[in-house]
Amino acid sequence: MTDFLPTGIQLTYLIAASLFILGLKKLGSPATARQGNFVAAVGMLLAIVATMLDSHVLNYEMILIGLAIGSVIGVIGAYKVQMTEMPQMVGLLNGLGGAASGLVAIAEFWRLRQHNELVSVDANISMLLDVLIGGVTFTGSTLAFAKLQGLVTGKPIKFPFQKAFNALLLVTFIAGGAYLLIAPHNLPVFIAVTIVSLILGVMFVIPIGGGDMPVVISLLNSFSGLAAAAAGFVVMNNMLIIAGALVGASGIILTEIMCKAMNRSLISVLFDAFGSEAGAVTSGGSGDVGDKSVRSIDPEEGAMMLGYARSVVIVPGYGMAVAQAQHGVRELADQLERMGVDVKYAIHPVAGRMPGHMNVLLAEANVPYEQLHDMEDINPQFDQTDVALIIGANDVVNPAARTDESSPIYGMPILEVDRAKHTIVIKRGMSAGFAGVENELFYKDKTTMLFGSAKDMVGKLVSEVKQL
Secondary structure, three states: OOOOHHHHHHHHHHHHHHHHHHHHHHHHOOOOOOHHHHHHHHHHHHHHHHHOOOOOOOOOHHHHHHHHHHHHHHHHHHOOOOOHHHHHHHHHHHHHHHHHHHHHHHHHHHHHHHOOOOHHHHHHHHHHHHHHHHHHHHHHHHHHHHHOOOOOOOOOOOOOOOHHHHHHHHHHHHHOOOOHOOOOHHHHHHHHHHEEEEHHHHHHHOOOHHHHHEEEEHHHHHHHHHHHHHHHHHOOOHHHHHHHHHHHHHHHHHHHHHHHHOOOOOHHHHHHHOOOOOEEEEOOOOOEEEEEEEEEEEOHHHHHHHHOOOEEEEEEOOHHHHHOOOHHHHHHHHHHHHOOOOEEEEEEEOOOOOOOHHHHHHHHHOOHHEEEEEHHHHHHHHOOOOOOEEEOOOOOHOHHHHHHOOOOOOOOOOOOHHOOEEEEEOOOOOOEEEHHOOOOOHHHOOEEEEEEHHHHHHHHHHHHHOOO
């Protein structure tokens, strides 16, 4: 039995890793995302059970207490946290993942120091990397949560010599790490590098604005995976290494996809402070903006345009998330379909405040997966679309990205709603998006503005459509 157990544990790890990979593949499509989550969860359960059977695991009581506390918190969070608050939740969970990995390194350092054991160079490097990545992930993700929750300003925070200060912090960590390679049991130096890693996480996120949060959350998710992989090397657990590497790699890939969708490099996202909150172009309402003018309509006119159309494409944005209008949007779509209108949803990769934000919200409203179309799929169809209904989206539908070479968003892939025969924009006012530039779409002849809260306006559209 004792000979079979280690082999059985490793085989279970292999099965769990296979389930992780299968789960990640299924997460690539909204139609199979729930299955992917379930498959990956089963894999994690197998990995936990196998680890619990490992002879090196001695304190089952503390582990079971931790599992119970974590499970209770998870269940409460699942029921209490609104779908519109998922970006904050994801950011917080990323931070907790980084903290957990960092604590593994701290615990291992303490154990080795207490027993005055010889620390190999590779083990020391693994602990230092775990502390660095885990600390950055913890404080960075916590600050990202605070920005998204509105606890701190979403604007980029910059100060003189900021980059020099960050460089000094990094040099300090490297110097401390080098000293620990020589004197691995030095407690003050270890505490110092731990504190430096926590400060680096704060400095990493504060210059990034709220508009860039999809990229930042994706990157921090990757960091949490890398921290877990480093923790796996610290405790020599193959499953932790594999799971962390998968999360880290998938997070990096997703980050690259987000950057491409914004036509920006990761370096510009992290250091150019492009994501500042834009001020209003005008105080809102219809009328003139300089020598430009917009055409405003009421819900009755909007309902007539939608109800008598043959095809409608709905483009959700962050405004829909803030107003929690996703259920009203689903009701509007259902009503239009009963009238024979072909309804589709156009999803931009960076719409919202986290990757897949719009998909998550629409899934909560039970929007059929087959109605969701990504940018590459839907753009060729706008020429045959009667009405494009934009709900709280701004920069991702701005034609300036395609036509104005002087625009800061020029080259950014957008949803080409201006090619539709008619466009209705639901928006509170004429404020700019996070890029801080006017949206040319608002002033086009085919565009009409429906000013007001997304939830209120969608509700009025539903009522008016029912009366047609």
